[in-house]
Amino acid sequence: MESFSRILPKLFRWVFTVMVVLMVIGAVGILIAMIIDPGLPVGTHFGPQQVDILGQPGTITLRPVGGDSNFTISALRNTVTISIEKAGGFIQVLVRNGLPVALMHVIFLGALFELLRRLFRNVERGDSFTRQTVLLVQFVGLSLLAFSVVSAFGESWLWHAAYGYAASHATLTVEGKQLHLPPMSGMPFPHSQGGSPIFFSGLLVLALSEVFRQGLALKSEHDLTV
Amino acid sequence: MAIKLNLDRVMLERRISLTELAEKVGITLANLSVLKTNKARAIRFTTLDALCRELQCQPGELLEFVAAQDSGDENHGDDGSKEDDL
Numbered sequence: 001m002e003s004f005s006r007i008l009p010k011l012f013r014w015v016f017t018v019m020v021v022l023m024v025i026g027a028v029g030i031l032i033a034m035i036i037d038p039g040l041p042v043g044t045h046f047g048p049q050q051v052d053i054l055g056q057p058g059t060i061t062l063r064p065v066g067g068d069s070n071f072t073i074s075a076l077r078n079t080v081t082i083s084i085e086k087a088g089g090f091i092q093v094l095v096r097n098g099l100p101v102a103l104m105h106v107i108f109l110g111a112l113f114e115l116l117r118r119l120f121r122n123v124e125r126g127d128s129f130t131r132q133t134v135l136l137v138q139f140v141g142l143s144l145l146a147f148s149v150v151s152a153f154g155e156s157w158l159w160h161a162a163y164g165y166a167a168s169h170a171t172l173t174v175e176g177k178q179l180h181l182p183p184m185s186g187m188p189f190p191h192s193q194g195g196s197p198i199f200f201s202g203l204l205v206l207a208l209s210e211v212f213r214q215g216l217a218l219k220s221e222h223d224l225t226v
Numbered sequence: 227m228a229i230k231l232n233l234d235r236v237m238l239e240r241r242i243s244l245t246e247l248a249e250k251v252g253i254t255l256a257n258l259s260v261l262k263t264n265k266a267r268a269i270r271f272t273t274l275d276a277l278c279r280e281l282q283c284q285p286g287e288l289l290e291f292v293a294a295q296d297s298g299d300e301n302h303g304d305d306g307s308k309e310d311d312l
Contacts, residue, residue: 224260
C-alpha cells in the first residue's frame with residue numbers, strides 16, 4: 001500500500017504530461033481547422049441512414065439542393081421531422097463559432113494539466129508544502145472559477161449563433177404540421193451544462209489552497225524546530 | 227525573536243567545535259548551525275538537555291531574553307509564518 005502511494009504521484013505526473021501533449025496537439029489541430037475554415041462540399045449527400053432516436057427508428061438524410069445541402073432528421077416513425085435548409089451554412093456557423101470555443105476549452109485544459117503536472121512533480125519530490133505549491137493550487141482554483149464563467153458565455157454564444165441560424169433555416173414538422181423556431185431575442189443568456197460544478201470545484205480548490213498555506217506555515221515551524 | 231541562544235559563546239568557553247558538538251548531541255551539523263545562528267524558531271527539550279549535558283552548563287547560560295529594539299523587530303518572521311502576508 002505504501003509503495004502504491006509512492007507510485008501514485010509519479011503516475012499522475014506522467015498522465016498529466018501525456019494530457020498536456022494531447023491538448024497541445026488538439027490546439028494545433030483546431031488552429032489549423034480555423035485557418036482552413038472547412039465547409040460542406042457542394043453536392044454532399046448522405047443517407048437516408050437508419051438510426052435509433054429515443055428508442056424508435058428514425059432516419060438522417062443529407063441531400064444536395066442547389067449549391068448547398070438540406071439536412072433532415074426524421075424520428076418517431078417519421079411523425080417528427082427537423083429539416084435544416086442550407087446545411088452548409090449551419091456547418092459554417094458551428095465551425096466559426098464552435099472552433100474558438102473548443103480552442104478555449106483545449107487551451108484551458110492544457111494549462112490545467114500543466115499546473116497539475118507541476119503540482120504532482122513537487123509532491124513526488126517531497127515538496128508538498130512549499131510556497132510554489134500554494135501558488136499553484138491557488139492558480140488552479142482561480143482558473144477553474146474564471147473558466148466556468150468564460151465557458152458559460154462561450155457556450156451560450158455558440159448556442160445563440162446556432163439557434164439563430166436554425167430559427168431562420170430550420171423547419172419542425174410534427175404530424176404533418178409545420179412549425180418554425182421562434183427567433184431568439186435579446187442578449188444570449190449564459191448557460192453551460194458543466195458551469196456550476198466547475199465553479200464550485202474552483203471554490204473547493206481555493207479552500208484547499210488555504211489548507212496548503214497553513215500546512216506550509218506548520219512545516220516551516222517544524223523545519224526550524226531543532 | 228527575543229530569545230537569543232548564546233551557543234557560540236559557550237562553545238568558545240568549552241573549546242568545542244561545531245562538528246564535535248553536533249556528533250555528541252546527536253543532531254546534524256546543519257541543525258546545530260541553525261541554532262548557533264539564532265535562526266531556529268523552537269528548540270526541543272531533548273535537544274536542550276543534550277546541549278546542557280555536553281557543554282556542562284545550565285539552560286540559563288545558553289538562553290537569554292533580549293527585549294525588542296522597536297516594534298518592527300516583533301513582526302520579523304520566516305516564509306509561511308503567521309506574520310507574513312501571503
